[in-house]
Amino acid sequence: MTKGTPSKKGGKRTHTICRRCGKHAFHIQKRICASCGFGNTKKIRHYNWIKNRT
Ligand SMILES: [Zn+2]
Structure with a gap:
């Protein structure tokens, strides 16, 4: 079997x-x-550009 990747x-x-x-x-x-950034920071990973747009 040969695959490209x-x-x-x-x-x-x-x-x-x-x-x-x-x-x-x-x-x-x-x-x-x-x-969520667990282990790196005590805060939950969050970015300002994450917005729930509908
Ligand atoms: Zn997580």
């Missing part, structure tokens, strides 16, 4: 389930959640 194999997982936001975005090595 080579992918890294192995059981190494970069992210795991974040216990605060519940998303699969918690970086294991960095110990930082990419979604």
Whole structure:
């Protein structure tokens, strides 16, 4: 089987389930959640440009 894009194999997982936001975005090595920022800051990750527009 040949595919154009080579992918890294192995059981190494970069992210795991974040216990605060519940998303699969918690970086294991960095110990930082990419979604809510858990582990990096006490505050919940939030940006001003995130607005709920409908
Ligand atoms: Zn999180």
